[in-house]
Amino acid sequence: MNISTNSAVTEFCFEGRFLDFVIKDGYKLKGLLLGTSECEYYIKLAKHLRSAFDLRLAKGTWLQVVGTKQYNPKKDQVTLVAERVMAASSDMGIVAAQNQIKTKPAKTQTILVCQKSDCMKRGGKALCQALESELINSGLENSVTIKGTGCMKNCKSGPNLVMPDKTRYSKIQAAQVPALIDKHFSDKSQDKAKNMPENIHTLVKV
Template identity: 45%
Template sequence: MGKPKRTHQTFQLTGNFLGFVVKDGFKVKGMRVATPKGEHYIKLTREARASCFPLPAVGMPLQVTGEQKVDDEDGSITYKARQIVIAPPLSTVMAPTPIPQPQRKKQATKACILVCRKSDCCKRGGRELIAGLRKELGDRQIAEQVVIRETGCMKKCKAGPNLVMPDKTRHSRVRAKDIAALLDKHGLSRDRMAG
Protein backbone atom coordinates (compact mmCIF):
# COMPACT_ATOMS: atom_id res chain seq x y z
CA MET A 1 0.00 0.00 0.00
CA GLY A 2 1.63 3.25 -1.12
CA LYS A 3 1.32 6.81 0.02
CA PRO A 4 -1.91 8.57 -0.92
CA LYS A 5 -1.59 10.78 -3.99
CA ARG A 6 -1.85 14.47 -3.29
CA THR A 7 -2.35 17.40 -5.61
CA HIS A 8 -0.42 20.56 -4.69
CA GLN A 9 -1.95 23.95 -5.41
CA THR A 10 -1.57 27.49 -4.17
CA PHE A 11 -4.39 28.98 -2.12
CA GLN A 12 -5.57 32.30 -0.80
CA LEU A 13 -8.03 32.43 2.10
CA THR A 14 -9.64 35.44 3.71
CA GLY A 15 -11.18 34.94 7.13
CA ASN A 16 -11.25 35.89 10.78
CA PHE A 17 -8.37 34.85 13.02
CA LEU A 18 -9.56 32.46 15.76
CA GLY A 19 -6.28 31.68 17.49
CA PHE A 20 -2.93 29.95 17.29
CA VAL A 21 -2.45 26.21 17.74
CA VAL A 22 0.37 25.62 20.22
CA LYS A 23 2.29 22.37 20.77
CA ASP A 24 4.29 21.46 23.90
CA GLY A 25 3.06 24.59 25.63
CA PHE A 26 5.16 27.08 23.63
CA LYS A 27 5.68 26.05 19.98
CA VAL A 28 3.31 27.81 17.57
CA LYS A 29 2.53 25.24 14.88
CA GLY A 30 -0.57 26.58 13.20
CA MET A 31 -3.60 28.84 13.36
CA ARG A 32 -7.36 28.58 13.09
CA VAL A 33 -9.23 30.81 10.65
CA ALA A 34 -13.01 31.13 10.15
CA THR A 35 -14.22 31.66 6.58
CA PRO A 36 -17.74 31.64 5.12
CA LYS A 37 -17.11 27.98 4.21
CA GLY A 38 -16.19 27.01 7.78
CA GLU A 39 -13.27 26.84 10.16
CA HIS A 40 -9.82 25.86 8.83
CA TYR A 41 -6.59 24.74 10.48
CA ILE A 42 -3.58 26.22 8.68
CA LYS A 43 -0.05 25.00 9.37
CA LEU A 44 2.49 27.82 9.62
CA THR A 45 5.91 27.88 7.99
CA ARG A 46 8.74 29.91 9.53
CA GLU A 47 8.08 32.69 7.04
CA ALA A 48 4.39 32.74 7.96
CA ARG A 49 5.17 32.83 11.70
CA ALA A 50 7.47 35.80 11.06
CA SER A 51 4.76 37.63 9.12
CA CYS A 52 2.36 37.31 12.10
CA PHE A 53 3.92 40.25 13.91
CA PRO A 54 2.35 42.27 15.36
CA LEU A 55 0.19 39.41 16.66
CA PRO A 56 -3.37 39.47 15.32
CA ALA A 57 -6.26 39.86 17.74
CA VAL A 58 -9.02 37.26 17.81
CA GLY A 59 -11.58 38.19 15.17
CA MET A 60 -9.13 40.21 13.08
CA PRO A 61 -9.62 39.66 9.32
CA LEU A 62 -6.60 38.03 7.70
CA GLN A 63 -5.59 37.08 4.20
CA VAL A 64 -3.54 33.88 4.12
CA THR A 65 -1.66 32.62 1.07
CA GLY A 66 0.30 29.43 0.72
CA GLU A 67 0.13 25.86 -0.52
CA GLN A 68 -2.72 23.41 -0.18
CA LYS A 69 -2.55 19.67 -0.60
CA VAL A 70 -5.65 17.80 -1.75
CA ASP A 71 -5.76 14.08 -1.01
CA ASP A 72 -6.94 12.49 -4.29
CA GLU A 73 -8.57 9.55 -2.47
CA ASP A 74 -10.73 11.22 0.19
CA GLY A 75 -10.66 14.86 -0.96
CA SER A 76 -9.30 16.18 2.35
CA ILE A 77 -7.36 19.44 2.14
CA THR A 78 -4.38 20.49 4.26
CA TYR A 79 -3.15 24.08 4.24
CA LYS A 80 0.36 25.43 4.78
CA ALA A 81 0.65 29.21 5.01
CA ARG A 82 3.56 31.11 3.48
CA GLN A 83 2.33 34.67 4.13
CA ILE A 84 -0.27 36.28 6.38
CA VAL A 85 -1.46 39.87 6.02
CA ILE A 86 -4.21 41.87 7.70
CA ALA A 87 -7.19 42.07 5.35
CA PRO A 88 -9.86 44.75 5.10
CA PRO A 89 -13.03 43.76 7.00
CA LEU A 90 -15.48 41.73 4.96
CA SER A 91 -19.16 41.46 5.82
CA THR A 92 -19.20 37.83 4.64
CA VAL A 93 -16.52 36.69 7.08
CA MET A 94 -17.90 34.77 10.04
CA ALA A 95 -17.93 36.22 13.55
CA PRO A 96 -15.25 34.75 15.78
CA THR A 97 -16.15 31.90 18.09
CA PRO A 98 -14.59 31.54 21.51
CA ILE A 99 -11.63 29.17 21.61
CA PRO A 100 -11.94 26.53 24.32
CA GLN A 101 -8.70 26.44 26.30
CA PRO A 102 -7.59 23.11 27.73
CA GLN A 103 -7.75 22.99 31.50
CA ARG A 104 -4.34 22.38 33.02
CA LYS A 105 -3.84 21.17 36.52
CA LYS A 106 -1.76 23.52 38.58
CA GLN A 107 1.31 21.75 39.78
CA ALA A 108 2.25 22.57 43.32
CA THR A 109 5.65 24.19 43.29
CA LYS A 110 8.11 22.66 45.67
CA ALA A 111 10.32 24.73 47.90
CA CYS A 112 13.98 24.33 46.93
CA ILE A 113 17.04 24.41 49.16
CA LEU A 114 20.34 24.76 47.29
CA VAL A 115 23.41 23.20 48.92
CA CYS A 116 26.98 23.58 47.63
CA ARG A 117 28.64 20.22 46.83
CA LYS A 118 32.09 21.45 45.87
CA SER A 119 35.09 20.02 47.72
CA ASP A 120 35.69 22.92 50.15
CA CYS A 121 32.10 22.87 51.38
CA CYS A 122 32.11 19.07 51.61
CA LYS A 123 35.32 19.15 53.68
CA ARG A 124 33.68 21.63 56.02
CA GLY A 125 30.58 19.45 56.63
CA GLY A 126 28.53 19.69 53.42
CA ARG A 127 27.73 15.96 53.27
CA GLU A 128 26.57 15.95 56.90
CA LEU A 129 24.49 19.06 56.18
CA ILE A 130 22.64 17.37 53.31
CA ALA A 131 22.06 14.21 55.38
CA GLY A 132 20.80 16.33 58.29
CA LEU A 133 18.45 18.30 56.01
CA ARG A 134 16.97 15.10 54.55
CA LYS A 135 16.45 13.65 58.04
CA GLU A 136 14.89 16.82 59.46
CA LEU A 137 12.57 17.26 56.45
CA GLY A 138 11.52 13.61 56.82
CA ASP A 139 10.94 14.04 60.57
CA ARG A 140 8.77 17.09 59.85
CA GLN A 141 6.93 15.11 57.14
CA ILE A 142 7.56 17.78 54.51
CA ALA A 143 10.15 15.91 52.42
CA GLU A 144 7.63 15.74 49.55
CA GLN A 145 7.21 19.54 49.49
CA VAL A 146 10.89 20.49 49.71
CA VAL A 147 13.62 19.64 47.17
CA ILE A 148 17.28 19.63 48.16
CA ARG A 149 19.29 20.53 45.07
CA GLU A 150 23.05 20.08 45.14
CA THR A 151 24.86 22.84 43.27
CA GLY A 152 28.28 23.91 42.15
CA CYS A 153 30.43 26.50 43.86
CA MET A 154 28.64 29.41 45.53
CA LYS A 155 31.87 31.46 45.69
CA LYS A 156 32.10 31.46 49.50
CA CYS A 157 34.46 28.49 49.83
CA LYS A 158 36.19 29.57 53.03
CA ALA A 159 32.80 30.07 54.74
CA GLY A 160 31.41 26.62 53.81
CA PRO A 161 29.24 24.75 53.92
CA ASN A 162 26.91 27.11 52.07
CA LEU A 163 23.22 26.84 51.32
CA VAL A 164 20.45 29.00 49.88
CA MET A 165 16.94 28.72 51.34
CA PRO A 166 13.74 28.88 49.21
CA ASP A 167 13.38 32.63 49.89
CA LYS A 168 16.87 33.14 48.32
CA THR A 169 18.55 33.83 51.67
CA ARG A 170 22.15 32.58 51.71
CA HIS A 171 23.61 30.97 54.83
CA SER A 172 27.25 30.05 55.44
CA ARG A 173 29.02 27.89 58.03
CA VAL A 174 25.82 25.91 58.62
CA ARG A 175 26.18 22.88 60.89
CA ALA A 176 23.83 19.91 61.16
CA LYS A 177 22.82 21.05 64.65
CA ASP A 178 21.59 24.38 63.17
CA ILE A 179 19.15 22.81 60.70
CA ALA A 180 16.00 22.70 62.86
CA ALA A 181 16.29 26.37 63.84
CA LEU A 182 17.08 27.34 60.23
CA LEU A 183 14.00 25.52 58.88
CA ASP A 184 11.81 27.15 61.54
CA LYS A 185 13.23 30.59 60.70
CA HIS A 186 12.25 30.13 57.03
CA GLY A 187 8.78 28.70 57.69
CA LEU A 188 9.56 25.14 56.61
CA SER A 189 7.39 23.35 59.14
CA ARG A 190 4.56 20.91 58.59
CA ASP A 191 1.92 23.41 59.75
CA ARG A 192 3.06 26.20 57.44
CA MET A 193 3.67 23.95 54.40
CA ALA A 194 0.13 22.48 54.71
CA GLY A 195 -1.49 25.94 54.50
Protein backbone atom coordinates (compact mmCIF):
# COMPACT_ATOMS: atom_id res chain seq x y z
CA MET A 1 0.00 0.00 0.00
CA ASN A 2 1.37 3.40 -0.98
CA ILE A 3 1.41 6.07 1.67
CA SER A 4 0.78 9.55 0.30
CA THR A 5 3.49 12.09 1.14
CA ASN A 6 1.73 15.06 -0.44
CA SER A 7 1.60 18.16 1.71
CA ALA A 8 -1.89 19.26 2.67
CA VAL A 9 -2.57 22.99 2.26
CA THR A 10 -5.44 24.63 4.13
CA GLU A 11 -6.38 28.14 5.17
CA PHE A 12 -6.01 29.60 8.66
CA CYS A 13 -7.16 32.72 10.49
CA PHE A 14 -5.49 33.60 13.80
CA GLU A 15 -5.99 36.49 16.19
CA GLY A 16 -3.35 37.31 18.75
CA ARG A 17 -0.76 39.71 20.05
CA PHE A 18 2.21 40.71 17.92
CA LEU A 19 5.33 39.58 19.79
CA ASP A 20 8.22 40.36 17.46
CA PHE A 21 9.55 40.28 13.91
CA VAL A 22 11.76 37.46 12.64
CA ILE A 23 14.77 38.95 10.86
CA LYS A 24 17.35 37.00 8.84
CA ASP A 25 20.95 38.12 8.25
CA GLY A 26 20.35 41.19 10.38
CA TYR A 27 18.05 42.99 7.94
CA LYS A 28 15.85 40.61 5.91
CA LEU A 29 12.28 40.53 7.22
CA LYS A 30 10.98 36.96 7.05
CA GLY A 31 8.01 36.70 9.38
CA LEU A 32 6.50 37.49 12.74
CA LEU A 33 5.76 35.85 16.07
CA LEU A 34 2.11 35.86 17.14
CA GLY A 35 0.94 34.94 20.62
CA THR A 36 -2.54 33.45 20.93
CA SER A 37 -4.49 31.93 23.82
CA GLU A 38 -3.19 28.51 22.74
CA CYS A 39 0.50 29.08 22.03
CA GLU A 40 3.09 31.16 20.21
CA TYR A 41 3.23 30.85 16.40
CA TYR A 42 5.95 31.67 13.91
CA ILE A 43 4.24 32.91 10.75
CA LYS A 44 6.14 33.57 7.55
CA LEU A 45 5.17 36.66 5.58
CA ALA A 46 4.32 36.31 1.90
CA LYS A 47 6.74 38.25 -0.32
CA HIS A 48 4.23 40.98 -1.12
CA LEU A 49 3.86 41.72 2.61
CA ARG A 50 7.54 41.92 3.56
CA SER A 51 8.32 45.23 1.88
CA ALA A 52 5.02 46.78 3.00
CA PHE A 53 5.45 46.19 6.72
CA ASP A 54 6.16 49.09 9.05
CA LEU A 55 8.96 47.79 11.26
CA ARG A 56 7.86 50.16 14.01
CA LEU A 57 4.77 48.04 14.74
CA ALA A 58 4.41 48.07 18.52
CA LYS A 59 4.77 44.79 20.38
CA GLY A 60 1.48 43.75 21.92
CA THR A 61 -0.60 45.06 19.01
CA TRP A 62 -3.66 42.85 18.50
CA LEU A 63 -3.60 41.41 14.97
CA GLN A 64 -5.66 39.17 12.74
CA VAL A 65 -3.58 37.06 10.36
CA VAL A 66 -5.04 35.16 7.39
CA GLY A 67 -3.05 32.80 5.22
CA THR A 68 -2.24 29.21 4.29
CA LYS A 69 -1.17 26.30 6.46
CA GLN A 70 0.90 23.54 4.88
CA TYR A 71 1.64 20.22 6.57
CA ASN A 72 4.75 18.28 5.58
CA PRO A 73 4.29 14.64 6.66
CA LYS A 74 7.94 13.77 6.01
CA LYS A 75 9.12 16.32 8.55
CA ASP A 76 5.92 16.22 10.61
CA GLN A 77 6.01 20.00 10.37
CA VAL A 78 3.43 22.72 9.77
CA THR A 79 4.37 25.91 7.91
CA LEU A 80 2.21 29.02 8.24
CA VAL A 81 2.37 31.73 5.56
CA ALA A 82 0.50 35.02 6.05
CA GLU A 83 -1.28 36.51 3.03
CA ARG A 84 -3.10 39.27 4.92
CA VAL A 85 -2.35 40.99 8.24
CA MET A 86 -4.75 43.50 9.74
CA ALA A 87 -5.85 45.02 13.04
CA ALA A 88 -7.98 42.54 14.96
CA SER A 89 -11.60 43.45 15.73
CA SER A 90 -12.18 41.32 18.82
CA ASP A 91 -11.56 41.78 22.52
CA MET A 92 -8.79 44.32 23.10
CA GLY A 93 -8.80 45.34 19.46
CA ILE A 94 -12.34 46.73 19.61
CA VAL A 95 -11.41 50.00 21.32
CA ALA A 96 -8.59 50.69 18.90
CA ALA A 97 -10.81 49.90 15.91
CA GLN A 98 -13.54 52.23 17.17
CA ASN A 99 -11.05 55.04 17.75
CA GLN A 100 -9.76 54.66 14.21
CA ILE A 101 -13.29 54.99 12.85
CA LYS A 102 -14.01 58.14 14.86
CA THR A 103 -10.68 59.82 14.16
CA LYS A 104 -9.57 60.34 10.60
CA PRO A 105 -5.96 59.14 10.39
CA ALA A 106 -3.34 61.69 9.48
CA LYS A 107 -1.90 61.46 6.00
CA THR A 108 1.49 59.77 6.10
CA GLN A 109 4.52 60.20 3.89
CA THR A 110 6.89 57.39 2.99
CA ILE A 111 10.66 57.18 2.71
CA LEU A 112 11.74 54.29 0.47
CA VAL A 113 15.00 52.53 1.35
CA CYS A 114 16.64 49.81 -0.76
CA GLN A 115 16.88 46.54 1.19
CA LYS A 116 19.05 44.55 -1.22
CA SER A 117 22.34 43.11 -0.01
CA ASP A 118 24.67 45.56 -1.79
CA CYS A 119 23.01 48.56 -0.16
CA MET A 120 22.87 46.82 3.22
CA LYS A 121 26.61 46.04 3.06
CA ARG A 122 27.34 49.68 2.32
CA GLY A 123 25.56 50.95 5.42
CA GLY A 124 21.89 50.41 4.66
CA LYS A 125 21.07 48.86 8.03
CA ALA A 126 22.64 51.73 9.96
CA LEU A 127 20.84 54.15 7.63
CA CYS A 128 17.44 52.64 8.47
CA GLN A 129 18.18 52.81 12.19
CA ALA A 130 19.31 56.44 11.90
CA LEU A 131 16.18 57.37 9.93
CA GLU A 132 13.92 55.77 12.52
CA SER A 133 15.75 57.49 15.38
CA GLU A 134 15.73 60.91 13.71
CA LEU A 135 12.02 60.69 12.85
CA ILE A 136 11.29 60.04 16.52
CA ASN A 137 13.57 62.88 17.62
CA SER A 138 11.81 65.21 15.18
CA GLY A 139 8.32 64.11 16.26
CA LEU A 140 7.59 62.69 12.80
CA GLU A 141 7.17 59.02 13.72
CA ASN A 142 3.38 59.14 13.20
CA SER A 143 3.42 61.06 9.92
CA VAL A 144 6.41 59.56 8.11
CA THR A 145 7.04 55.85 7.56
CA ILE A 146 10.08 53.93 6.35
CA LYS A 147 9.45 51.28 3.72
CA GLY A 148 11.98 48.77 2.41
CA THR A 149 12.09 48.16 -1.34
CA GLY A 150 13.74 45.90 -3.86
CA CYS A 151 16.77 46.90 -5.92
CA MET A 152 16.84 50.52 -7.13
CA LYS A 153 19.35 49.66 -9.90
CA ASN A 154 22.13 51.79 -8.45
CA CYS A 155 23.96 49.17 -6.38
CA LYS A 156 27.50 50.57 -6.63
CA SER A 157 26.32 53.88 -5.16
CA GLY A 158 24.39 52.42 -2.22
CA PRO A 159 22.80 52.93 0.19
CA ASN A 160 19.97 54.33 -1.91
CA LEU A 161 16.73 55.94 -0.81
CA VAL A 162 13.82 57.95 -2.20
CA MET A 163 12.20 60.76 -0.21
CA PRO A 164 8.42 61.43 -0.29
CA ASP A 165 8.85 64.17 -2.92
CA LYS A 166 10.50 61.54 -5.21
CA THR A 167 14.03 62.94 -4.80
CA ARG A 168 16.51 60.07 -4.92
CA TYR A 169 19.72 59.96 -2.90
CA SER A 170 22.73 57.66 -3.14
CA LYS A 171 25.72 57.00 -0.86
CA ILE A 172 23.72 58.25 2.12
CA GLN A 173 25.33 57.51 5.48
CA ALA A 174 23.78 57.50 8.94
CA ALA A 175 25.58 60.71 9.98
CA GLN A 176 23.88 62.60 7.13
CA VAL A 177 20.34 61.67 8.15
CA PRO A 178 19.60 64.65 10.48
CA ALA A 179 20.40 67.13 7.70
CA LEU A 180 18.36 65.10 5.22
CA ILE A 181 15.28 64.98 7.48
CA ASP A 182 15.67 68.67 8.27
CA LYS A 183 15.79 69.55 4.59
CA HIS A 184 12.67 67.63 3.59
CA PHE A 185 10.43 67.98 6.64
CA SER A 186 11.32 71.27 8.32
CA ASP A 187 8.86 74.15 7.90
CA LYS A 188 11.81 76.20 6.72
CA SER A 189 13.28 73.46 4.57
CA GLN A 190 14.02 75.75 1.65
CA ASP A 191 16.16 78.04 3.79
CA LYS A 192 17.92 75.14 5.49
CA ALA A 193 18.63 73.28 2.27
CA LYS A 194 21.78 75.38 1.97
CA ASN A 195 23.13 73.60 5.04
CA MET A 196 22.96 70.15 3.43
CA PRO A 197 26.42 68.50 3.38
CA GLU A 198 27.97 68.70 -0.05
CA ASN A 199 28.91 65.03 0.01
CA ILE A 200 25.27 63.89 -0.12
CA HIS A 201 24.70 62.62 -3.64
CA THR A 202 21.36 63.66 -5.09
CA LEU A 203 19.95 61.97 -8.16
CA VAL A 204 17.20 63.19 -10.45
CA LYS A 205 13.59 63.01 -9.33
CA VAL A 206 11.70 59.91 -10.44
